Amino acid sequence: MRSLxxxxxxxxxxVFSSSALAGPPAHFWSSRLSGTAGMNVNCVAxxxxxxxxVVTGDASGxxxxxxxxxxxxxxxxxxxxxxxxxxxxxxxxxxxxVGSTASYGGGVAFVAGGDxx
Numbered sequence: 001m002r003s004l005x006x007x008x009x010x011x012x013x014x015v016f017s018s019s020a021l022a023g024p025p026a027h028f029w030s031s032r033l034s035g036t037a038g039m040n041v042n043c044v045a046x047x048x049x050x051x052x053x054v055v056t057g058d059a060s061g062x063x064x065x066x067x068x069x070x071x072x073x074x075x076x077x078x079x080x081x082x083x084x085x086x087x088x089x090x091x092x093x094x095x096x097x098v099g100s101t102a103s104y105g106g107g108v109a110f111v112a113g114g115d116x117x
Contacts, residue, residue: 029089035073036061040104047110051087054116056080056105059096067091074098080105084116 033039033055042057055066058078063070066083068091073079080103083094097103111117 031067031085031089033064033066033083035059035064038078039064042105043107045108045110045116047114050114052084052092052114053087054082054084054108054110056082056108058102058104064096066094068094071096072098074100078102078104082108082116 033041037060039059040057041055044053044055046053057080059073059081060076060078061073062075063072064079064081065071066081067085071081071094073096077099079099080097081094082097082105084092086092097105109117
C-alpha cells in the first residue's frame, strides 16, 4: 500500500513539475461584456466538436452589449440574456428576455445538431 501511495505521489509531482516548466498558457482571445448597470454570467456551455460556446445570465439597467448591437432591457428589473460565440470569441447572436419581474438566466446547453436549449 505504501509503495502504491509513493508511486501516485511521485507521478503527481512529475506531472505538476513538467506542466510548471512548460510556462504559462498562451492567450488566445479575450472579450468584455458590458451593461448600463449590473451584469452576471451564470452559465456557459461549450459545443465540444467546434469550440463554440453560449453564455447566459442576467443584466440590469437599460441596455446590454454582448459583442454585437446594444440590446434593450427593462429598467428596474434584471433581465435574462443569451449569447453565442465562435471558438475564437466572435459574437454570433444574442437575445434578451425582458419582463415585468426579475428574471435570471440560470442554465444553457447545446443539444444534438448544435442547437441551443
